[in-house]
Amino acid sequence: MLLKKTLNDPQTRFYISKCKYCGRVFIKFENKTGYCREACRTWAVREQKARYQQKRRKLINDGELISNENNKLGTTYLSNHRHDDFKREYLSIHKEAKRIGVIL
Structure with a gap:
């Protein structure tokens, strides 16, 4: 059973705190509460996610961070269609195998 917390209850502990986002003073009944509403x-949370994504995009654009999308199994630079010329197809497959480290 969940008891309703009120200011008149002598066993209820409450703290006066400042909202981490807007700075408004509010009463919190739990220690983990950080925001007024x-x-x-x-x-x-939206702003934190936006800052994280901006930082991540900057690192990817600067070349310091390799995106996980490029490291998935099966990701290659081969085209979806094969070459009509057998030699060109063989060279492109050989080049891709070398790039991923299958052939030295």
């Missing part, structure tokens, strides 16, 4: 929490 659900909207502040949602916007804070």
Whole structure:
């Protein structure tokens, strides 16, 4: 059974805290609460995700971070269609095998 917490209950502990997002002063009943309302929490999480993605995109564009999308098994630079010329097809397959380290 969940008991309703009220300010009049002598066993209820509450803390006055500042919202991490908007800076508004609010009363929190749990120690882990950091935001005054659900909207502040949602916007804070969105901003954190946006900052993370900006940092990640910058690292990828600078060449410091290789994207995981390029490292998936089966990702190759071979085209979807084969070459009509057997020699060109053989060379492209050989070049790709060398790139991924199958052939030295």
